[in-house]
Amino acid sequence: MYTHMMNITFPDGAVRQYEAGATALDIAKSISEGLARKVLAAKVNGEVVDATRPITTDATLQLLTWTDTDGKSTMWHSSAHLMAEALEALYPGVKLGIGPAIENGFYYDIDLGGRTITEEDLRKIEAKMVELSKQNSIYTRAEVSKADALKYFTEKGDEYKLELINDLQDGTITFYTQGGFTDLCRGPHIPNTGFIKAIKLTNIAGAYWRGNEKNKMLTRIYGITFPNQKELDEYLTLVEEAKKRDHRKLGKELELFTFSEKVGLGLPMWLPKGALLRERLQRFLQEAQMETGYLPVVTPHIGNKNLYVTSGHYEKYGKDSFQPIHTPEEGEEFMLKPMNCPHHCELYKASPKSYKDLPVRFAEFGTVYRYEQHGELHGLTRVRGFTQDDAHLFCRPDQVKEEFMKVIDLVLYVFNSLGFTNYTAQVSLRDKEDRSKYIGTDENWELAEQAIIESAAEKGLPTVIEYGEAAFYGPKLDFMVKDALGRKWQLGTIQVDYNLPERFELEYIGADNARHRPVMIHRAPFGSLERFIAVLIEHCGGKFPLWLTPTQVKILPISDKTQAYAEAVAAALKKADIRAEIDDRSEKIGKKIREAELAKIPYMLVLGEKEATDNLVAVRRQAKGDLGAMTLEQFVGLVNEEVVNRKPFE
Known part of the structure; x- marks a missing residue:
């Protein structure tokens, strides 16, 4: 009796023949009984199926074990x-x-x-x-x-x-x-x-x-x-x-942020130390952006409904994202701003542009509001009001790839400066089967997708391709970061968009004196300040890099006799732009040290009568202990070196 044979192609490209109707488990047994004992399922022609399900035609096969997602x-x-x-x-x-x-x-x-x-x-x-x-x-x-x-x-x-x-x-x-x-x-x-x-x-x-x-x-x-x-x-x-490391627990202990039901669920409020940390992060990115040609802009917290109808966001998200604002004027409809990109399109239109003006790079730390169901709210990672480190680049088609690669450099600079060195770049493309979820022409989508794939390859990024994860107006590159505990977080995104310039009728005059459409690149290295800070807190367990931490030094006088010296040290540190606080409570020095350790203060200066007499400071490093006595000048040099080099947490 004739038995039909089928070709099975393995992930390494090897091809073997098996009788039609063989299961993935049968095939595993033919290779090794030990392998067969580990097989949990199989991927046949890209689809995950039971390992016991018959395969009847030529197919690609991956045997799935516990080591596979x-x-x-x-x-x-x-x-x-x-x-x-x-x-x-x-x-x-x-x-x-x-x-x-x-x-x-x-x-x-x-x-x-x-x-x-x-x-x-x-x-x-x-x-x-x-x-x-x-x-x-x-x-x-x-x-x-x-x-x-x-x-x-x-x-x-x-x-x-x-x-x-x-x-x-x-x-x-x-x-x-x-x-x-x-x-x-x-x-x-x-x-x-x-x-x-x-x-x-x-x-x-x-x-x-x-x-x-x-x-x-x-x-x-x-x-x-x-x-x-x-x-x-x-x-x-x-x-x-x-x-x-839960950011909600540490956020409370370190006095960074709080929530109030009277203010509203999902609306974080920043306490002084958290506000300082947030502002320092913002300044860090602003300085990097200014060096690479970004222009700061500011847009309102609300927008007319027609703005979001034009962009297509209202049709796509409707009541899920948009919260109406009631005004006395009949027929006037305003919404709390759920995204910044439509506003930036209108900024681009505010003045005529030549091909020589491009690229134009608008950057804004813009606060936006989106409705999340009560059960979905979670600390700073899922909120109703958050600030995006948003920028939108308007460029000529021939500039897209170069601009995209420059944005990749900026994102990686941010990650490396904050100790996020383990990441994968996810190329998020359209759903292969259902194109109805997206706006724009196939031609423009293919150009955008190709620009992202080529840029990621040329930068040597470790990438995975995910179909169906694109934004409705364009493909994107999402950075999936692993924290210190090996958990994955989506931080940072770059998107290529041919569609919003079309919807807003954005133009520039080309070298041929004709009107052309610019291409738009959306980017946010942090994603949102709230979510980024939450992940950063959990990644470093509240031990922020020295350049970022709200309080860098805690000055610990042993007794009232050294109080005047402690104040002089604090004044000198302030002059050197080092953030220091004095713990002048009438407590034993051991308790002061323990509490400074729990508060994740990087450096402690213990000041006794000997230090005051010799103009020295006894230095302790959080979690490392005593570093010995040194002059204040030496200590300032130690701190400044760590700050200038932006060393991540240890």
Whole structure:
């Protein structure tokens, strides 16, 4: 009997032949039994699928293990199903919403029918999950008709699944079963529950069904799993360290910012030390911008609705971003400014431009306002009012690539100055399948995309391409930064835009004396000051670089006898442009040192009678201890060297 053979292409380009119908797991076994024991899922022709699913035609194949992001995601999705099985066993009649994998772990939204889950209950659920995982139950996929799917969940009495099924098309519905549990799911899943060795349920929260505040509030249980206990222990250690570095906690302890319900949720207010830090960051970028030809501008906090209709933002985001302002004038519609780019387009139009005038680079620290749902607000990382380090460059088409590369240099200068050295540049392009989400011509999009790809390549940036992540008006380069704990943050973005100049009818007179359209580059190295400072706080644990920290030196007189000398030292440091404070409380010196350490003050000067007599200062470095006695001149030189070189935190 003739058996059809298929060509399987591996990531290294090697091609091997296998019988049609072989699974990724079969192929893994043909390579190595050890490899097969590690395979969690497979990527076939770019799509992540079950490792047990037959492959019937020529295909590209990547075997996914725990070391792959998609492998982890598959295991965490399967862990959500395992948790749901445990919940049904422990709480008969529980109703299930959705249970996806997330960046670190998974969650499941559940309706407990009036029951309340406690931390003690989480440990019981964990124990049940461990018991079920040891059964090595196979995750089995089945294609189901819409009628049968509705029948199954009607009999089960699960209205949430019925609502989801009603939104699906017949012929596209699949169930997954492991052990005694069946769920509506697209998959994929790991081969069996035995891969799940270490389990931790981490949090309980409330979540509206399908994210709609008008729907019922469900209980959301978060968790994470690992293939061994060692990795779970390491993860939990990182979680504890992250709690210590939480910017909300440190922001309060270091007296940087605060919130007030009377002022409004999601509207941060900066205390003096935080305002100084924020202004210093702003000045740092302003100086770098001025050196590279940026021009400062200022625009209002509000704009006429027609401005955002012209830009296309109002149609795209509508009520999600725009907050109307009521005015006495009938028919007048103003909005709180949700973005700066339309205002900058109007600034460009304020005077005629020649090709010799370009590029024009407008920069503004512009405060914008966007509505975020109450449950989405989080410290400084998700707020309703924030300040963008926004700039918009208007250039000729032949200048786009050069300008884009200069912006990359500026972004990297900012990152390196602040200790963010581990990053990936994400090239965010249009969705391959759905072009309806974007404005502008294919020709202009292709030009913009090519400029970004070439610029990133010439700069030697480590890049990944993500389709569907572009802005609606143009592609972009997003910088994904890893902090000291290995967590990823999106900081800094550069976008190429052929569309807003078209919508605002921006022009310049070319060398041929004809009218031409400029190209617009949007850029924000920080992204927003609020979010950037939050990430910086967590990255350095509140130990800011010396040039940036609000208080650089704490002067600690041992007794009242050295108070006059402490004041003289403080005056000399102020004259040298060094930020110092005196702790003149009647406390023991040990307590003063401990409290200065906890406040993350970089340098402490301990002043006793000997130091006062000899005109010396006894220097301590935060977390390093005693550096010995030196003259004030030597200490000023030490501080200035560290500031001038902009050394990151240690």
